[in-house]
Amino acid sequence: MRESEPSTETKVEAAEAAALDLANVSDDDRSAALRAVADAIEDAADEILDANETDVAAAEEKLAAGDYTQSFVDRLTLDAAKVESIAEMVRSVADQRDPLGETLEARRLDEALELYKVGVPIGVVATVFESRPDALVQIAALALKSGNAVILKGGSEATHSNRVLYELIRDATDEMPDGWAQLIEAREDVDTLLGMDESVDLVMPRGSSAFVQYVQDNTKIPVLGHTEGVCHVYVDRDADLDTAADVALDAKVQYPAVCNAVETLLVHASVADEFLPDVLARYDDAGVELRGDDRTREIAADADVDVTPAREADWTQEYGDLVLAVKVVDSLDDAVAHVNANGSKHTESILTDDADRAGDFMRRVDAASVFHNASTRFADGYRYGLGAEVGISTGKIHARGPVGLDGLTTYKYYLEGDGQLVASYAGENPKPFLHEEFDGEWVPGHLSDS
Amino acid sequence: MRESEPSTETKVEAAEAAALDLANVSDDDRSAALRAVADAIEDAADEILDANETDVAAAEEKLAAGDYTQSFVDRLTLDAAKVESIAEMVRSVADQRDPLGETLEARRLDEALELYKVGVPIGVVATVFESRPDALVQIAALALKSGNAVILKGGSEATHSNRVLYELIRDATDEMPDGWAQLIEAREDVDTLLGMDESVDLVMPRGSSAFVQYVQDNTKIPVLGHTEGVCHVYVDRDADLDTAADVALDAKVQYPAVCNAVETLLVHASVADEFLPDVLARYDDAGVELRGDDRTREIAADADVDVTPAREADWTQEYGDLVLAVKVVDSLDDAVAHVNANGSKHTESILTDDADRAGDFMRRVDAASVFHNASTRFADGYRYGLGAEVGISTGKIHARGPVGLDGLTTYKYYLEGDGQLVASYAGENPKPFLHEEFDGEWVPGHLSDS
Structure with a gap:
């Protein structure tokens, strides 16, 4: 320096x-x-x-x-x-x-x-x-x-x-x-x-x-962060398809280089024929390179949108760019299974008007952030109201998702006594513990003051 | 098997x-x-x-x-x-x-x-x-x-x-x-x-x-636990010396093989002459092998108690046995400095009747548990009222001290929307965020129900 x-x-x-x-x-x-x-x-x-x-x-x-x-x-x-x-x-x-x-x-x-x-x-x-x-x-x-x-x-x-x-x-x-x-x-x-x-x-x-x-x-220091963000948007059979298309677009196109952008779009089979032609055309217009499974490609071909075949590696890849993998799934269960098998535990979104199906997806998907009817791009410390963020964690220990002030704190146990011995609470005729929770702030030495 | x-x-x-x-x-x-x-x-x-x-x-x-x-x-x-x-x-x-x-x-x-x-x-x-x-x-x-x-x-x-x-x-x-x-x-x-x-x-x-x-x-999995418990009892100049002797004895003798037993006794110089002769004799009677600094050994010699010279390594050693290192310190600052330099961030205790000095020690000592007028042996999930413990952590990430049910949980962010796009909150004329905290339980899909 x-x-x-x-x-x-x-x-x-x-x-x-x-x-x-x-x-x-x-x-x-x-x-x-x-x-x-x-x-x-x-x-x-x-x-x-x-x-x-x-x-x-x-x-x-x-x-x-x-x-x-x-x-x-x-x-x-x-x-x-x-x-x-x-x-x-x-x-x-x-x-x-x-x-x-x-x-x-x-x-x-x-x-x-x-x-x-x-x-x-x-x-x-x-x-x-x-x-x-x-x-x-x-x-x-x-x-x-x-x-x-x-x-x-x-x-x-x-x-x-x-x-x-x-x-x-x-x-x-x-x-x-x-x-x-x-x-x-x-x-x-x-x-x-x-x-x-x-x-x-x-x-x-x-x-x-x-x-x-x-x-x-290369370190024994605890690490918080994420190596990748393979985020999914799942368009359910009960989605409002106009809203779903807008959200799916936003999640990819608004800022494709970041970790909370969507990488894989999952579409329920019962709405794929209605949903995909328009949204694929909009992605195409926005310059998004599309990679799809066979069913997606059939629908795309009918709509005259170019979708190349997705390979196995596409389902786990973070493109960080204007590239999107698209897959048709037969059920919410299949969507959950695909996300849990291929996601990076970062941010996942379901688009549906059925509250029960939303709850089912959100509870069962294992990720730091799971959204209902919102763009994955909201996963951010500032948008979450944390003031700012030091990063986003996909680990499950200490802090998850966008990490703000809370993630930079830990706790300490303070015990205030008046000379207690463990021997009194052990052995023959031990004193019982009370273990009563109460509302109170730690004031050092307040027991000896009283 | x-x-x-x-x-x-x-x-x-x-x-x-x-x-x-x-x-x-x-x-x-x-x-x-x-x-x-x-x-x-x-x-x-x-x-x-x-x-x-x-x-x-x-x-x-x-x-x-x-x-x-x-x-x-x-x-x-x-x-x-x-x-x-x-x-x-x-x-x-x-x-x-x-x-x-x-x-x-x-x-x-x-x-x-x-x-x-x-x-x-x-x-x-x-x-x-x-x-x-x-x-x-x-x-x-x-x-x-x-x-x-x-x-x-x-x-x-x-x-x-x-x-x-x-x-x-x-x-x-x-x-x-x-x-x-x-x-x-x-x-x-x-x-x-x-x-x-x-x-x-x-x-x-x-x-x-x-x-x-x-x-x-040998693992990239996050580890919670402790390699050692080098716990201290510090007898302050304002300690009740009878209580201090009982607590210092309990912290070593009640169960010496465990991580929350005391390994080093620190004594303020102004009470060492009065405090040490009796407590050292009681340790001796309980079969505790004593190792001390020069000042401790002088006092012990006058009281006819055998204290061998402590070497540098004694201040950082977890004996896990009936062995104790004893040191006279000139001030609370010196006690804090000794603990922070030699402790293992497990459990530390100050014995004093001065609330301000207790608070000062407790705030400044960097350990999972810091006690005032109580035996270090209380650091335990059952005694803390956690029901049981999976272990005691001396790390500072995720869970500290005795780890119970809370240490086995993490959190997930759920976001409920009605089709919001990040694009609306960015660029020219962005919508502002409200960021209002409120009392409420997550009910999946309740926004679309209303």
Whole structure:
């Protein structure tokens, strides 16, 4: 990065030390620091845009050489409106309710022996992301609001943008424990980071399937994220077909490069003849390459739409592009079975006007998000009302789907006693436990005060 | 196990299929199945005790040969009262509130677009445990109550006991989805299991540090558990010293072989002269081998108690036996720093009558459980009122401390719409989101009903 830059080990250890202090900074102070970050970003808009121009110029050379795609360069590019929206996002994270300190459970184990389960930060979270410089700010903001120290590793294509944004954040939060946010820049530093499972509590990779898989395969740190999003839209026999066509289109065409775009359209056999000709023509008009099973292809041929034969691999592929696999299924059971066998547990949608069939599909499909009569593209932390997201998890442990502030917290058990021994509750004539749940907040030492 | 026994792969796949169905079995049916298990265990008490006698006889030969310890054989041994208590434990798990189906959050994203976060089972959980045959029943009961399929691998020393108990459970739950509980017996099957990260959602090893470490190092499945419990009792300058001595004794002596027993006693310098002579003598009388820092040894020498010099490694060692490290610290800050540097994030206790100092210690110590004026030995799922526990986690992701039913659940997002497109909320003149939280339970399709 520059001369006398500390090593990755030193940075991670600094974050670890800061995390212990940050856990006990008040919500008022954490939120005030975030508002200072938002102001600093607005004040330094020109500096941010200058740095971004340097990154974009380099990226455009790679675009011309065929190394980058236009959408990659688009995601990298900031403008004045975008910088303002980043500042607003930081303020909206500051305005979220404090995710820390809430008493999640209170249980009286015995007289004057009270157990409290209280929300606390995880500690040190690390993220590795690419392209979009706003991701750095989003993740840092969520980490600070939730009291976590954070290690940020962006893509090399955004080096100048990320460095300016990181330094603005660090300087604007100088009242926070020193070292709470750390930037690492070199690819090889990622491997150092992944080896520090004693110091880093959670890693959230955002990027290509191959990269997320690499992280999962090369660390003992718990990983939250997703390698792929093979999402389905299932058009049931009882669907409103006009609505279904609009939703199915939106789910693919509105933004095909993202993980919550649909990859496979499943259509109940009893409505396929009526539904498919029009929707396939609309996909075709929108430039979507279609791959179908035999029944889909027969209907498409009658409607004069070109659908190539889907191969087995098409049912499990995330295209991330204007390509769609289409299959006719004989029943809701077959749709559920296809999704559970081929999906990636990300986001699935059923289109039907039959409430029972909707419930059946939604309960039986094993995915982080299951929708009824809505586009899969709604699976997103901002749309879900989480303020922002650090990523989307397809795992089933800790946090599922879009991960916001709640996914960056854990809990701690506090037990308040007045000198109780386990020996009293064991052996001959043990004292019984009460185990009564009650409403109450943890107040340290309140038993000895009374 | 026996001829025509299915392979581990087949068993895990059967569990995976069963999990999808078990997720939608009602609480009444799951609980009724558990009560049938409790009845079956009582009815088959003689058969269980016969099988256990076979295991115990073999274990006693190994005890005589010096391969097993007496406490290991004790944990393996069942009697009629123990069998009855196992049946009662199963009933108490059946009586717990349903951990599934609860709406954890409901948020109106827009008119007729409602997001629900609902508790669901994880899927397939696997446990590997040793010695105590009641562990098999405890884990299977918690898994069934929480709607999870379970893979059970017990220790070879309990083969006959485990097999009888497993078959009783399987037969008594024949109304549940076929294959929901699977027993694997061979050591090499553990490696097969650990490789099936596509099918198994969570593994919880219970056993030696080395074994838990082996599991963590050899699987991509998320692991919940602990490799060690280096727990501290800190006697503050404002402690009631009589109470402190009783608690410090209980934390070590009441059951030294377990992970929540204290391993290091920290004593504030201003009370060390008054506190240590008596408590060290009591430890000595109880047969506890003492290792101390220089200041502790000086005080001990004056009191004529033998304390050997503690080496650096003593501060991070889990003795799991009647051995204790003792250190004098100059301040609460030093106590916190010692615990955070040397502890294993399991259970820590402060003894003080000063509420502010208690709160300070409890907030700043990074551990799953932090106690005030109570023995570390209370860190246990049964004592916490969780009904039972599948293990104790020192990780910070998903579940911390004693893990009961809540730790075996995750959540799913359900979105109910009436055909919304993301395109309406993006681009020029986007519709705004409402993002209003409301009280409500997810009812599939209720928007289209109205």
